[in-house]
Amino acid sequence: MKKKIEKALENVFIIDNQKNIIESGFVKKIDLLSHKIVIYLSLSNPAMHFKNKLIKDITHSIKNQNISDPICIKIEMKSDPKIKPVIKNIIAVASGKGGVGKSTIATNIAVSLVKMGFHVGLLDADIYGPSIPLMFNLEEVDIHTKIHKNGMMNPIMSYGVKILSIGFFSKYGQAIVWRGPMVTKVLRQFIHETDWGKLDFLIVDLPPGTGDIHLSLLQEISLKGIVIVSTSQKIALSDVNRSVGMFRIQSISVPILGIIENMSYVLTKESKEKCYFFGKNGVKNFSKKMNLFFLGEIPMLQEIRKYSDLGIPGVLKNDKIKNIFLKITRNIINQL
Structure with missing residues (x-):
């Protein structure tokens, strides 16, 4: 037998x-x-x-x-001495409100860091709504040949960024209906059972809100800092206020590197004047009130939307987008 x-x-x-x-x-x-x-x-x-x-x-x-x-x-x-990820800086991109462009910003910051000469990884921690595969046009990736490597997960490389997302393990548009413990288990594997190699930066794209995923991440890894993203309207800033409060809880206490105002304004065709669709200086005023560093503003540009839908980071295709994100990325590095 x-x-x-x-x-x-x-x-x-x-x-x-x-x-x-x-x-x-x-x-x-x-x-x-x-x-x-x-x-x-x-x-x-x-x-x-x-x-x-x-x-x-x-x-x-x-x-x-x-x-x-x-x-x-x-x-x-068993421990494998050959696989020892060395990650110098882990930075999470967060927002209290969904739909404020957090994944787009995380994507373009990651690629901007690569263009500055850094080794960069991007972890999509939004288990219920993974957007990063779409941002890099990786929805159809074959995980069986490109992810698993001797029992470890091996990130997908795209535009110089090492990427891992739950979206690689599910069909496009498939609902992921999991309870908190399952989400926590998968997130732990993404962090500890992945061959990230040597990275200068690991950017973590967090989901909206203040739930299990945030707490699990804070328990598993030592974050160098949080980058907050918001639009200027009161409803978004109300949710951001809760997120800031969570990261400042004494038992959590993660440094907030600063806040970005996304979709700040639209330039009108006729006069090229700035139209503040969500309100003027809402995030800038909020940053002063909450004693947060203002990292910069990103206007509503059609090119950002167009390239995101094509799965191409806008910083690679448009000089205006590139300059905006390079400035914000430099501000993040300076805050570190």
Whole structure:
């Protein structure tokens, strides 16, 4: 029986490894109990999707040997000295309100940092509404060949940025209906079970609000600072006020590097005058009131929307957009 099981396991391979799991030394022990097979595996920080696929492949291969006994697979994690991510600065981009352009700003800041010569990663922590794959035109990425690498997740490289998002693991537009503990588990894997390598900056695109994801992130990693994004109307600033309050709670206490005013104004075609659609200087006045550094303003430009929809960061296509974001990015670095 044991020989048949070993033969079955020789048909199970790990992606990016030409050896089967027996040859690779991942199978540590096989126990044959009363009408039960227990297989012990030892892997380096296996990601959830990787573990599920491995268990499925092992079970399928053993059943193909006409073995009907129940199969129990126990996986222990071992540290891999070869994989030691070194991230100098982790910065989260946050907003209390949805729809203020936070993901667009996170994308263009990340690419601006790359253009300045830094090694940059971008983590899409908005589990329920991931936008980063769309921003980089990566909705159709094949995760099975590009994400999993010997049990670790390997970020996708696009425009010089290392990117990871839950959107890579779901179909475009698919609803992700998970409770808090599941979200926390996935976020922990994105941080600790991903081969980020050496980074000068990891930009984390947070979801709106003040919930599980924010608290989980603050518990898991040491943030160098928060960048707040808002538009100028009172309803947006009311929600931002709550976010600022959360980051300033004594038990959390993460430095807020500053606040960005997005969609500040529109230039009219006729007179080229500034039309303050959401109100004038709302964020600037709020920053003074809350003692926050004002990082800069971004006007409502059709080019930003157009290039975002095409999956191309605007800083790569338009000099005006590039200069706006370079100025804001320099301000963020200076605040660090």
